[in-house]
Amino acid sequence: MPKRRIGLIANRSHQDDPQSALVQLLTGSQAAITYLNIEFVVVGRTLDAIHKHGLDTLCPAIERFPYGREGGLMKLVSRVVDEDPLRAVDAVIYLIDPVDPSSVFPEAVALKRQCVIHQKPFLATLASAQEWLELQACLLGKTSNPALDARFQLEREGIALIAHDALKPAMLTLAEKHFAVLDRFACRYATGTTGGLLNQTASRLKATELPAWVHPYRSGPLGGDAQLAELVLERKIRRILFLEDPHVARQHEADIQLLERAARTVTDFALVISEVSEADRYLQALSLRSASA
Structure with missing residues (x-):
């Protein structure tokens, strides 16, 4: 099987402790x-932590990048957009501490944005990294990890479905294509207009009036993202499909960041997917994996 190159970095609070997110991920x-x-393409201090915890054997293939203060994260952004398959990374795992100021540095923001633009997974929580690795392996035929079965019992799970204006048609296409797996969730939530459109789609697909297939909250600019963030913090929403348009200025950027910050606060529980093609692959893999849970 050809190698997959994954960028790896963790904020300090996710590195040092023997039970840190980095250790939990690799073990x-x-x-x-x-x-x-x-x-793995590992940024400076994160690789130091891997050595410190004796985890070298768990990720034997490693390219070291400089420390963040020496431009390591900037170099990782460059590798996301690199056209050379021998240099480019296929995905990025960035375990973010929501109170670490470095996570809002320009290079950190650019890293996520370029992942969205170039259709590469950006995995910012322990839960998202664990789940992505599990799903990719299952798609290629690996036996599922029974330790993760509980999170794939969708009948007990909640999911949020959100899309910026230019991507609302894409969200509706995804919902129709993957309606069977989305319909299995115990609860579906959305902000304003997206929720209304999804309810119309569900009613058409089921040939019956289903006004509450998705529970719609306020629109994002009017506080809907904040309402969903509370449900994430209460562990009622594990998965967030938030289709972002990275090419437009967004007046409610703080609200978007609030929802992502909520997911990062419960890093072992919640995950965010921000790009259309990745969401498509994710829902396909989720359907396969949840069938065996």
Whole structure:
């Protein structure tokens, strides 16, 4: 199997403790990492932490980047957009501490934006990294990890479906294509207009009036993102499909960041997917994996 190159960085609070998110990721996902033949591109201090915890054998293929203060994160942004397959990264795992100021530095913001533009997964929580590795391995035929079964019992789970204006048609297309798996969730939530459109789609697909297939909250600019953030913090929403348009200025940027920050606050529980093609692949893999949970 060809190597997959994954950028890896963790904020300090996710590195140092023996039970940190970085340690949990590498130990808990060891089988998937090996199966997927992953080569990590690791930024400075994160690699120091891997050595400190004796985890070198769990990720033997490593390219070291400089410390963040020496431009390591900037170099990682460049590798996201690199056209050379031997240099480019296929995805980025950035375990973000929501109170670490470095996570809002320009290079950190650019890293996520370029991942969205170039259709590469940006995995900012422990839960998102664990789940992505599990789903990729399952798609390629690996036996599922029974330790993760509980999170794939969708009948007990909530999901948020949000899309910026230019991407609302894409969200409706995804909902129709993957209606069967989305319909299995115990609860579906959305902000304003997107929720109304999804309810119309569901009613058409089921040939019956279903006004509450999605529970619609306020629109994003009027506080809907904040309402959903509360549900994330209460662990009622694990998965957030937030289709972002990275090419337009957004007056309610703070609200968007609030929802992502909520997911990062419960890093072991919640995840955000921000790009259309990745959301498509994700829902396909989720359907497959949840069938065995």
